[in-house]
Amino acid sequence: MEQTIPAALGAAADRFGDHPAYVQDGESVSFLELLRRVRRAARGYVAAGLRPGDRVCLWAPNSIDWVVAGLATSYAGGVLVPVNSRYTAHEVADVVDRTAARLVVLADGFLGRTQLADLRATGEHPSVAAMVDLAELAGLDTGAVTTAEVDAIAESVSPDDVADILFTSGTTGRSKGAMSAHRQTVGVARTWAELGGVTGQDRYLVVNPFFHSFGYKVGIVTGLVTGATLYPLATFDLEATMDLVERERITVLPGAPTIYQSLLGAPGRERRDLSSLRLAVTGAAVVPVVLIERMRQPAPAGLGIDQVVTAFGMTEAVVATMARAGDPAELVATTCGRAVPGMETRIDAAPGEAGELLLRGDFVMLGYLDDPAATSAAVDADGWLHTGDVGTLDAAGNLRITDRLKDMYISGGFNVYPAEVEQALARLEGVADVAVVGVPDERMGEVGAAYVVRAAGPAGEALTAEDVTAYCKERLANFKVPRRVAFLDALPRNLSGKVLKTDLRDQPRSE
Structure with missing residues (x-):
């Protein structure tokens, strides 16, 4: 069984041939054509100076070209570093420099921005041999590099080679790059697909x-190992989503709970035929029992999805637990299911009590990039990953997450780490002190609330909530920007000086 991404791609082309691998905006690409495009892009990468083990930063929204660019990285022996499409150039520059990226592939003009010019304006990036606009990927100069040469490189990739580095922030606010091997990225995709019953x-x-x-490993790679046809969406649009489900008879639709809540509340949904949907996998936030019930309930009252399950994962261990087909709605809504094959779960507490969730198994990361101290703090000598989440396990092994040791909150399905936002705001003139917490929001699950202490003097006196949000929008991705701002005379702290964020969450808020 294939254990590398290039091998999975080659096997998919052999097995599924002319079957559609991707459909987007009227374009259909077969598995054979996908392999052809990947080979050509890989030749261009090698001609541009990419060598086995080099990193490629990919900064773009969902598209067929993203898939080609990402798979070509692996095919040329490189390490894929996907970057949030909403990041600012300053955030991307940090990732580029820390990974010593050899190539940067980006979607210039996405959301009306000037990504290429903005990234170049951040300064010199000595490791970078080329910055490539995704729209020009097919025309990338391949020089004298042949298909046979890149095929040989692809065949030399080992299951234990690093396949990708996905960045996730920590409570210190400094992002950490979680490294996964090819065998892990392919294995977790195959496991997720088998539990969901995904087929060609x-x-x-x-x-x-x-x-x-969630999009890369249990999306793109799952498509390779199953032969399923993927329909990428660059941005979530409710009408476009319903159009696609109805027209293309979509069967699988994973996502954050907000996706399904939006569909259930969509005007005119009762006139839509969404009956093709059979599998939904959700998580990343508290899931109301009534939402699961309505997702399963036949139309027009519900969505009529036969199999609705929840799962728990993190960048450091992509899928650790998952509910199974046939689990009752309450169990699906109130737990994250049971450990998937190849993974173990443990609660660091007395039996029956809540404690920190520990994970061990095939899909726990290799470690953090260039950070052995953080790696050893996260993964102990026995191989247990300390997640920072507090939970319980029932007699059947179903996981319930009850709290977070960390201050991280989830907004619209994306993790937000307050320390990163706080560090940004600490540089704003007029700010003497600041703390950020996640607060409930009906649409996004949670949003950021910033509590600011103004500095003495004119800059502090003139500081407004609009100034705070505008400053964040210039420096942070949109989902990290606090939606609510309140000004306090002082932040509540304990005797050791630590901010009492529980007290802040109970504070009245002004926007």
């Missing part, structure tokens, strides 16, 4: 971003 007959709408493990 499925039509899989990918709303989850490809830069996230």
